[in-house]
Amino acid sequence: MRRTSALVLVAGALLLHPPAASAASKEQQLLMAELRIMQQNQQMLQQSLLALADTLKTVTGRLDEQAGTTRKALADQRLLIEGMTDTVRALREKSDDTNVRLSSITQELESIRQTIAAQPQPAPAASLAGTDPAADPSLAPAGTAPPAGAPASPPPNVSPQRTYDSAYSDYAAGQYDLAISGFETFLKYFPRHMNADDAQLNIGNSLYNAGKYREAVVEYQRVVSDYPKTDSVPAAYYKLGQSYMQLKQPDLARKSFEAILQNFPGSSEATLAKQALERVK
16 A cells, blocks of 8 residues: 555656656767767777778788898898908909919019020121112011010010000000100010010001101011011001102002012902002002
8 A cells, every 4th residue: 555655656756747757868868879979989999990900910011021121132242242252352362373473474584684685696687789678668678587686674564565555545546646655665675575566567657647758658667677577567568658659759659569469469458559559550
């Protein structure tokens, strides 16, 4: 009985205050809505964290890959440097060995030079009576050897090939005065070198190219007289003929060209000499 009365009182109270119940319901709905929003935000945050974790994993993998590539590159560079070091060491050893050999060869050459200088000089060959090699190049002595006498002692560390190459570089560059000086220096110290005939020929060529034809004639005749058994003689005869043509001396030019056809018919200058003879005629 009392319980029923209490329920009736509560029901009456609810009936008497319906707005309060409605407000509680709205507040509950708002709380539920905020809760759902928070749940959605939490889900989005979890998804972002998962995506961030995947990105971090990818970046970490790339960094590891780059680190591995860098380590490999460093290892390759280290191997390359070590290989270059070994190569430089081997080259240095070869250079030292070459220097020792050059020193030994220089001493041997100096000994040979002193031996040659101590030998008596051969008597000069008698000149042909009634002939003048300067006027007729075909009459140049055929068996004349390179200039007699011991060559001058070159300065220390002077290489014959380097001296010749330096002079030839000046010649190729059109520096004819320097080239002549260089070739004369080469012949002074190395008159019996394998390039001596070329040096003498290039002195004549330098003078010819500079327009000094009379001086060139003298130098070309020296090739014929001093180096008669070399392959520079046909070229010297041909340039000698060209020099005479420039000097308006066709008879001497013809003799020079005919000397090539007579003594060197198989040379490349023989064809040029035939053509030149046609022009002379």
